[in-house]
Amino acid sequence: MSTLITDPNFTDADAFYAALADIHRERSAAESAAINARLILLLANQVGNQQILEQALAIAGQIHLAE
């Protein structure tokens, strides 16, 4: 079975995070939502494997926001 990588795998983690913040700078909430959706779709296709995608979806779904 294919397994989602949960250990660090970035070539440059800080640079990715900065670029992610940059892309949302001075965007409306609607634009940001659309950008995130496009990003997820592009990356999901790169991953491709449904088993791995489902593992990522399962972890992503485990949220406990403060009331």
Place this chain on the structure above:
Amino acid sequence: MASTYNNPEYPYRRSPDQNATEPVHHAVVIVGGGPAGLAAAMDLALHGVDSVVLDDNNTVSIGSRAICIAKRTLEICDRYGCAQPMIDKGVIWKHGRVYFGEEQIYEFDLLPEQHHKIPAFINLQQYYFEEYMVNRCMEIPQIDLRWLHKVSEVSTDANRTEIVVETQEGPYRLSCDYLLVADGANSPIRESLGLESKGQIFEDRFLIADIVMEADFPAERRFWFNAPFHPNQSTLLHKQADNVWRIDFQLGWDADPEEEKKIENIRPRVEAMLGKEQKWELEWASVYTFRCRKMDSYIHNRVIFMGDAAHQVSPFGARGANGALQGVENLCWKLAALLDGRAPTSLLFTYDTERQHGARENILHSTRATDFMTPKNSMTCVFRDAVLGLARDYPFARSLVNSGRLSVPCTYEETPLNTLDSDHFADRMRPGSACADAPVRSNKGDEWLLERLGNSFTVLFYGELAASAQQPLNDAVMNLAREGHRIGTLRVRPRGEEARNEHEVVDCEGVLAQRYDLQPGTTYLIRPDQHVCARWRKLAPDAVVQAVQRALGQHLAQEQVA
């Protein structure tokens, strides 16, 4: 309204059964003269079973309704002898365009595989589909088709079913071993027996406007998301026979169905789409909502449900009537074997399990298409628009665009009737698959593989058999036939050889060996509904006999009728 079609009127006829003092008994009575009921009568006749078909009306479908006929459905109809007029009349299409807002985002070709007798899809109004089936039924002596005979009461127990039939001359009673019910999505008989079809209702409405026009658009499927002429909703344009075009406008849940059906409200929608210059006339309009639902079991004592009465899907993907016919072909050979005493009752229950699987698959695809077209919340709407936005430039996103995944036959992978592969094979024709077609040459000339399969079990094998295998196979098949089983052999000879007798064909294009992963000695056992149920690399007559018994459900415990 324009009219390109006049519904035939089939006369009421008195049946001798109406003169009898006691209810006349028939093996099979079918309720409903729509696609499922008519198909069942033809399929049973091919298995030597007589049937009575009762319909409360005197004509075929009013309005074009289901228009997309899938390849497998036509293959089934070809076995019944009524596919050719459908193909001749229907519109063959394989090209499609998808638009988002002002722009065409991509186009596609269905790129149908070559070397099949039947096209991938045709568009044909449901009234023609039914009319050609009725015409064929009328040629078949085993079918007693009774128009304007309406079933009003049904009582059933573990051994038989009794019904009351209303006619213009008063009621009469019949009894039967099995009552096959195909009386539509709102099945009055299902209701009267207190049975339920359960599932999901979709809160959306669609307007179908079938218009007649001379247009120079090609026969392609066009689908718009958020078209400028119909903002925030989807629109579909599809060509049917007789220059009739189907336009399907998504309206949303708040639309008023009676208002939307009026020509004064349809006209501006069509003009916005086609322009004011385009001349057209309305042929038929309907506003529909839909649901995806099914019964928990299609079999209730001696009553068996088929078609929309048993399972219902949204129209996207053309899985309603197409799914219905796959169900009918699954049922009829089993019922015939049971009525002949060649199979246990448990075989009949595999109609339920195999077609529950089929219905779940159809409902799943249909629900996914519906959810794509009508996003359920603001975030799924964002994703849907992101997919459509990306699809123009990035081909990967096109695989996510879903305006209906077109109907393909389901594979019965989990069924207990299969003998699992013990040898190594390519995946395509694995046990449970509907047989793929291929061109063959017999001693009579060019034919198609599917014309040689179906209605009986077929042992298909490739190449020469060792003398030590040939005689035992013939003996085994002969023994099964002597026990009353319908079974035959078909030897496939490699390209370049000649068919020497009626039990042989030549793989004249080499396509059959490729599609079925044939090597010398490879053997397939094919069910009467043209589904593979076993295959081996080396023919062993004992294994074939066991696989036939397995496919007839001999190993399944006798279950009590539910």
